Amino acid sequence: MRTLLVALPGLVLAGIGLTHPHHLDASTAQWWQNMHIILAVIFPLLGAAQWVLLADTPKYVRYPGRVLAFGFVVFYGALDALAGIGGGAMTLANGGRTSADEPLFKIGNQLGTVGAWCFLAASVAIVACALLKYKLKALPGAVFLLFGSYLFLSSHIYWPKGVIACTCIAIGLAAISYASASGRSAIEDSTRT
Secondary structure: OHHHHHHHHHHHHHHHHOOOOOOOOOOOHHHHHHHHHHHHHHHHHHHHHHHHHHHHOOHHHHHHHHHHHHHHHHHHHHHHHHHHHHHHHHHHHHOOOOHHHHHHHHHHHHHHHHHHHHHHHHHHHHHHHHHHHHHHHHHHHHHHHHHHHHHHHHHOOOOOHHHHHHHHHHHHHHHHHHHHHHOOOHHHHHHOO
16 A cells, blocks of 8 residues: 555656646646646655655664655745746736746746755665665666656656656655565564554
8 A cells, every 4th residue: 555655646746747838828827827736735745755765764864864855845845836826826917927927936946946856865865775675676666766856856747757757756666665565574564663
């Protein structure tokens, strides 16, 4: 069940990414705004998936890794609130893009970049610990997660690069979850607190 749950946010983001307009203008503003309201709920779940997988790491990795996952949620959420919801609302109100909305996009993109780097760094922590603990079983997930996290730095969820990034992230998180779950016994799981 955990494997499915950690994959689900990335898969949902990839699906929504198929509909993400490449340009914000009067014709796309309504969906742009509404889509980012939906994304405001989904993106934090991606950070929550990292948080869950960090439970299997040593404390000296878990705590900084979870701070990074939290940083992703906060800073990437700010991007979606400012450039997504706010940018869409301003474009709707003004009947199109104007120079007045540029500061929203500038600060939103700056904060989103910080969030994307936090996501990549938390993914590196997850991958390093998974490879050390589960060896080759964790390798496929590590490759997918790192590749997807790297693509995510510059792609958001736009088709095609962003959709590929989110799909790879989902596969990577799921594969690492599966590798770690298959390394535990039923008795160990039943006594785990």
